[in-house]
Amino acid sequence: MSFVESLLPALEQLRFLGYGIIFAVAFVEALAFVGLVVPGTIFMVLVGFLSVHGYFDPGTALVFAILGGIVGDMVSYNWGKRGEGFFVESNRIFKTSYLQKGKDFFASHGNKSVFFGRFLGPVRPVIPFVAGLVKMNYQRFLFWNVLGSVLWSALYLLLGYIFGATWVVARFWLTRTVILIGALVGFFVITYLLEWFILKQGKQMAEIFWSLFGSGQDTVKRWFIFFLMAGMGIAIIIVSGLVIASGGNLALDLSLGELLVSAREPGFVRAFSIVSFFASTLFVIGALCVICFWLWRARMRKYIVPLLVSLAGSTLMTFILKFAIHRSRPDFGAVSTFFFSYPSGHATAAVALYGFLVYILWHKIQSWQHRIHVLFLGGGVVAFIGFSRLYLGVHWLSDVVAGYLVGALWLFISIKLCQVLNRYK
16 A cells, blocks of 8 residues: 555545635635735645545535635625725735736736736736726626636646646656655755745745734734744644554554655665764754854853753653653664654754754844745754654654654744843843
8 A cells, every 4th residue: 555545544534624725725815915925826736636646536626726716806806896095005915016017917918817817926816806996897807707717726736636646657667765765856846946935025925924913913923932832832732642542553653654664775774864863962962062152152142041941941841741651662663762752852852953043043144045044954954854763763753743843842932031031131
């Protein structure tokens, strides 16, 4: 049984929720201006891919995607009928420059702009609004709206479906080791594209996100870290509950473990053992001493205590969870290990240490481009350390996920502590 097929029982219970998510993404993606920051096309390709493996019924997914797009455009049209009162150049979302782009496109293509605009990212969420603004005949708008939504949804779902079908065929011809290499290459490519997108659009997306809170923006920013901490805490409880309820035998853990064991090669084992070392106890202690010395000499001593809190708190919580849950290690480890499995101490330490180091550098670097490079470099290190534990067979997937959550919880606690210390220094 393939890895993807073995995931289906775990995903089955989310099937109907998934159709609702398809509708919601298509709806928000078509919503005036808000859709500028929603990657609806990528999501639809993913849905098409999952449809090949039986997670979604292609016809039903297509219907929900079409309906979401139609309703989103209709809402945008009705917003547009209210006039230009929304638009001032100082508004981060409803800029007059965005409106002018939509008007120019509409003037060039007429009523068919509602159809063509759906396939052009920069004007896609603007055109329905402009159609309402210029009082386009509603019947004609509805015709082009429905036609565009049908073809847009069908196109991207079909692309994902073709890709998924190609993957099914390829797995019969390729060894799992080759697939693993391809997956790693794919990870680098996707990461590069994501970084490029954030470098180009990240500031604008952040401005739009914060502007959604209007006059309450300062309050939300002040409480944002607390929201993240609460989210991490709830997620840890959920994952721990799933592990306890399953008796330590989650289907997803077993499936991924089986896949990675079949793709294990001596060269990869050596390489990922080196990666894993960068979150080992010995290395973390040495790195902590070096970083603290650097912070002291560079007169950035305000970061030392929060860094220690990040590592000490996450380590203590990891040990408490290990003793509380008593989960055994996988029996197919490529290297010898001891102590309980849940959560992964390596994953916890990676987030707590490298995450806080990224936080420090983020505040010391002024260039937006360099900040994003540091963020992705740190995230890549954390991701590869977690994957190394899975590939070496010394942890289950849920161990690594829980480790990330514990590390993130204490990272946010230490960041908040750092903010408090700065406020009262």
